[in-house]
Every structure is written in structure tokens, then in C-alpha cells.
Amino acid sequence: MAEIDVEDRRAAAQLDTQPRLSRLPGPSRLVRLPQAAWDAIAANRASETTLPPEVLQALHRAGFVEDSGMPSADWDLVLRGASRSAVRLDLVAVHGQTAWRTAVHVLGRDLVVVDQVHTVHSRGGQIELGVPSPAVTVGVARLDHLSAVLATLLPLVPALQGAVDGAGSDGAADIPSVDPLAVAQAHLMVTSAPAGRPPLALSTSWYAVGPDGTRLLTLRPGDAPADHPGAATSGGTGAAPAADPVVVHPAELYGLVRAQLASALQHAETAQEEAR
Structure with a gap:
């Protein structure tokens, strides 16, 4: 089982080299984050001063952190969506040997999207999600573009x-x-x-x-x-x-x-x- 797990993780890492989302429809922002960094952010255990430099640089390039180093309003949406949204959509999509698990948090007129690729196994007539990729895609879009966002996912x-x-x-x-x-x-x-x-x-x-x-x-x-x-x-x-x-x-x-x-x-x- 250990060898299978290692191969599964290698496959997940390979899938992660070509993430499916490069942008979201309409006015939006999108960033790729390591799983560990996202876990700390979602659990409110990380601030802009404790994140690794490469994560801060990615957030800055995506517009989630201003030139001054302060978080943008969209980053505040991400933090609130990850911890306090009452309404959400959870999607599992499977295509061939690849699957994606996506959470879409709804905050007023805004959407916070958290997307991660998984490997897929078929056992006994059931399709099961395997190991997740080592990174997640986090984005902010607008509720007005819900159908287009869904089509992207x-x-x-x-x-x-x-x-x-x-x-x-x-x-x-x-x-x-x-x-x-x-x-x-x-x-x-x-x-x-x-x-x-x-x-x-x-x-x-x-x-x-x-x-x-x-x-x-x-x-x-x-x-x-x-x-x-x-x-x-x-x-x-x-x-x-x-x-x-x-x-x-x-x-x-x-x-x-x-x-x-x-x-x-x-x-x-x-x-x-x-x-x-």
C-alpha cells in the first residue's frame, strides 16, 4: 500500500504542474498556494508577516496584497469566505483519471473559489478520489458570473x-x-x-x-x-x-x-x- 500511495502522490504532483484554472470569468483574482500555506490561512493561523516570501510574492502578483504590503479587500473576502460563509457550493468533478474538488463560498455578491486536483481510483464499481495535489487554487469572482464560473469548474x-x-x-x-x-x-x-x-x-x-x-x-x-x-x-x-x-x-x-x-x-x- 505504501508503494501505491507514493505513486499516487507522484501522479497528483504531476497533475499539479498543469493547473486547469488560469483565470476566472469577469472581474476576478486567482492565485496558486502550497497546501500547507492555505491550511494555515484558512485556519487563521497565518498573517502577512508569517507567510513565506514566495507565498507573499504570489499574492502580490495576483493583486491580493497591495504594493504597500497591506492585504487587499479581495484578500479579506478570501479569509472571510474560508471561515465564515454560511452559503457554499461543493463540487466534485471527474473526467477520465482526473478529479477536482472545489468549494465556492458565497459572500454577498462575491464568490470565493478554492479548487484542488485529485487522482482517481475505481474500486468495486465506485469512483473514489485519490491523493490531492500539493497546491490549491484560490480565487475571487462575482456572483453575477456564477454560470460562467461553474462552466470553468x-x-x-x-x-x-x-x-x-x-x-x-x-x-x-x-x-x-x-x-x-x-x-x-x-x-x-x-x-x-x-x-x-x-x-x-x-x-x-x-x-x-x-x-x-x-x-x-x-x-x-x-x-x-x-x-x-x-x-x-x-x-x-x-x-x-x-x-x-x-x-x-x-x-x-x-x-x-x-x-x-x-x-x-x-x-x-x-x-x-x-x-x-
């Missing part, structure tokens, strides 16, 4: 990018089988966990199938509970939906996410009003 196959023509919602007709060799899959959990109120969790799974990933299958909202094996917060992803899938037009994916996020934001806003 999803695998680059037609069904998950909304680029398929003539594939309307045709119910259960001509549904191809879903198996561990699906071209790509994505599992999303939208949560609202304000203080003093029971949390809200909405989960959805999508599967790109067909030779080129041009057909999109999903579970209807509410079909999968929060602890479904395909949930984005679990250790692995399901090889196939637990309920009968339906064929949907790729554009419907983004509309569903926006609707789920609106419900989560309303849930958090109601909690704030009740606390006043």
Missing part, C-alpha cells in the same frame, strides 16, 4: 458545458446506460448553514454519456438525499445514480444550480432576519 465535455444542440428534455426515452466509464460526471452540494437554524442541503449529480460526452443525464431535484454516494462532500462519487436518470438539455444544469443557490441564500437571509 466543470469538465470540458459538451454536455457539461451547455454546447449541445437539439438535445432537449425527452423524458426517459432512449436513455443510455450510466456506468463507471461515463465520459465525465459532476456532483454538487449547495448548502446553507447559518447559526441558529437547521442547515439546508440540496444535492444534484450529472453524468455526461455517449462517445463524446454529448448527452446529459441527471437526477430530478430531491431524488438524491444529502448523503447519497454521489454527494460532493463524500469521500467518493457514485458510479451511477441511485434513481432512474432523466435526459436534460445541458442549459438546464445552470438554471438548476441558480435555483438551488437562490433557495440557500433565502434560507440564510431568513435566519438573519429571525436573529434580529
Whole structure:
């Protein structure tokens, strides 16, 4: 097992040499940070005076630290998003032998994105995430660009990018089988966990199938509970939906996410009003 782990870590490090995100849509900032540095920042154990020089230089190049050495307003968003956001989206995306685990924290009209690549294993019909890369990508974008940000985070196959023509919602007709060799899959959990109120969790799974990933299958909202094996917060992803899938037009994916996020934001806003 030790040799397998070493090989897995080497594979993760190799994946990390070509990170998928070079920028986020719209007004945004993006930086790559070592895992250890990000862990300390997210746990509020690091300040600008204790970070290694190479990390400070990366933050400065990305615009998170001003020329004066003071943190920018966007860096304050990152710190608050990492520790105090009540609403977030957790995404696990799998494409071939590569997977990404992404957290998107929602703070007002801003999004804080934390993205990390993983290796992938298939055991007993289940797809599991392997070792993470030694670095994470951290960015700030705007809520107005949510759909474009989501498209950036999803695998680059037609069904998950909304680029398929003539594939309307045709119910259960001509549904191809879903198996561990699906071209790509994505599992999303939208949560609202304000203080003093029971949390809200909405989960959805999508599967790109067909030779080129041009057909999109999903579970209807509410079909999968929060602890479904395909949930984005679990250790692995399901090889196939637990309920009968339906064929949907790729554009419907983004509309569903926006609707789920609106419900989560309303849930958090109601909690704030009740606390006043």
C-alpha cells in the first residue's frame, strides 16, 4: 500500500504542474498556494508577516496584497469566505483519471473559489478520489458570473458545458446506460448553514454519456438525499445514480444550480432576519 500511495502522490504532483484554472470569468483574482500555506490561512493561523516570501510574492502578483504590503479587500473576502460563509457550493468533478474538488463560498455578491486536483481510483464499481495535489487554487469572482464560473469548474465535455444542440428534455426515452466509464460526471452540494437554524442541503449529480460526452443525464431535484454516494462532500462519487436518470438539455444544469443557490441564500437571509 505504501508503494501505491507514493505513486499516487507522484501522479497528483504531476497533475499539479498543469493547473486547469488560469483565470476566472469577469472581474476576478486567482492565485496558486502550497497546501500547507492555505491550511494555515484558512485556519487563521497565518498573517502577512508569517507567510513565506514566495507565498507573499504570489499574492502580490495576483493583486491580493497591495504594493504597500497591506492585504487587499479581495484578500479579506478570501479569509472571510474560508471561515465564515454560511452559503457554499461543493463540487466534485471527474473526467477520465482526473478529479477536482472545489468549494465556492458565497459572500454577498462575491464568490470565493478554492479548487484542488485529485487522482482517481475505481474500486468495486465506485469512483473514489485519490491523493490531492500539493497546491490549491484560490480565487475571487462575482456572483453575477456564477454560470460562467461553474462552466470553468466543470469538465470540458459538451454536455457539461451547455454546447449541445437539439438535445432537449425527452423524458426517459432512449436513455443510455450510466456506468463507471461515463465520459465525465459532476456532483454538487449547495448548502446553507447559518447559526441558529437547521442547515439546508440540496444535492444534484450529472453524468455526461455517449462517445463524446454529448448527452446529459441527471437526477430530478430531491431524488438524491444529502448523503447519497454521489454527494460532493463524500469521500467518493457514485458510479451511477441511485434513481432512474432523466435526459436534460445541458442549459438546464445552470438554471438548476441558480435555483438551488437562490433557495440557500433565502434560507440564510431568513435566519438573519429571525436573529434580529
